[in-house]
Amino acid sequence: MKIGLFGYGKMGKMIAGMAEERGHTIATKVDLDTVEIDYASFDVAIDFSTPEAAFENITNCFKNNVPVISGTTGWLDRYQEAVELCQQNDSAFIYASNFSLGVNIFFELNRQLAKMMSQLNEYTVSMEEIHHTQKLDAPSGTAITLAEGIMENSSYMDWQLNGTGENSIPIHSIREGAVPGTHTIAYDSEVDGIEIKHTAHNRKGFALGAILAAEWILGKKGIFGMRDVLNFT
Ligand SMILES: NC(=O)C1=CN([C@@H]2O[C@H](COP(=O)(O)OP(=O)(O)OC[C@H]3O[C@@H](n4cnc5c(N)ncnc54)[C@H](O)[C@@H]3O)[C@@H](O)[C@H]2O)C=CC1
Numbered sequence: 001m002k003i004g005l006f007g008y009g010k011m012g013k014m015i016a017g018m019a020e021e022r023g024h025t026i027a028t029k030v031d032l033d034t035v036e037i038d039y040a041s042f043d044v045a046i047d048f049s050t051p052e053a054a055f056e057n058i059t060n061c062f063k064n065n066v067p068v069i070s071g072t073t074g075w076l077d078r079y080q081e082a083v084e085l086c087q088q089n090d091s092a093f094i095y096a097s098n099f100s101l102g103v104n105i106f107f108e109l110n111r112q113l114a115k116m117m118s119q120l121n122e123y124t125v126s127m128e129e130i131h132h133t134q135k136l137d138a139p140s141g142t143a144i145t146l147a148e149g150i151m152e153n154s155s156y157m158d159w160q161l162n163g164t165g166e167n168s169i170p171i172h173s174i175r176e177g178a179v180p181g182t183h184t185i186a187y188d189s190e191v192d193g194i195e196i197k198h199t200a201h202n203r204k205g206f207a208l209g210a211i212l213a214a215e216w217i218l219g220k221k222g223i224f225g226m227r228d229v230l231n232f233t
């Protein structure tokens with residue numbers, strides 16, 4: 001598989017190394033200094049760039065008939081627009097706030113737990129996410145997906161960054177050192193507490209998940225998610 005890498009930062013570099021180990025070729029590396037892109041030179045684009053750059057990177061690929069895997073967070077106010085452009089161009093797209101297998105299992109666990117806890121009014125939920133100090137967005141994309149999973153299975157209506165409100169899930173964002181990504185969901189009552197937590201020890205899980213998604217999407221058309229790639233029912 002020939003890959004066009006959009007964003008050659010921490011994730012781009014890790015994906016390049018791992019993809020080559022799996023026998024793939026990095027045909028193009030696109031970063032800030034790129035002036036021209038030969039879209040015909042790659043089968044699939046993997047975008048781990050910046051909140052400002054992602055929408056343009058992704059939709060230019062659709063216009064050039066290239067399927068896209070995007071892990072960039074912080075640009076989702078334009079997600080629906082990107083979906084429409086993908087469909088108009090008969091292309092294929094997977095966005096995931098987190099590509100790691102562990103976090104995708106954690107997403108499922110979170111939904112199940114939210115469903116059970118929604119019966120118990122004495123518990124209140126809160127979330128904490130910790131990431132490295134270079135991270136541009138807050139809360140993390142993963143925290144937003146987790147909050148959405150809770151809202152779909154409870155009476156919580158929205159989330160709030162570093163604040164509290166009626167029917168709102170408080171998300172506390174912490175930026176610290178070189179932390180790759182830690183997410184904790186806590187339910188607390190007067191008598192006890194329940195916590196579930198995912199800790200990324202490094203970025204390998206994110207990179208492998210994105211490459212698996214790229215391998216999976218070849219030859220397909222449409223909008224998919226990691227649940228499709230991992231065959232979660
Ligand atoms: N979904 C997931 O599993 C994961 C998502 N992420 C997200 O991926 C994104 C990138 O993360 P990192 O690699 O850690 O960041 P990074 O800051 O190390 O790399 C981003 C790269 O994008 C480049 N860039 C800037 N403008 C560009 C443009 N117009 N076109 C192409 N590249 C451009 C920057 O120069 C930089 O090299 C972030 O939004 C982060 O939140 C990170 C890890 C896992």
Ligand SMILES: O=C(O)C1=N[C@H](C(=O)O)C[C@H](O)C1
Nearest residue numbers: 073097098135140141142181
């Ligand atoms: O910026 C990061 O590093 C990460 N971003 C993603 C997010 O915003 O959830 C995924 C992972 O936690 C690492």
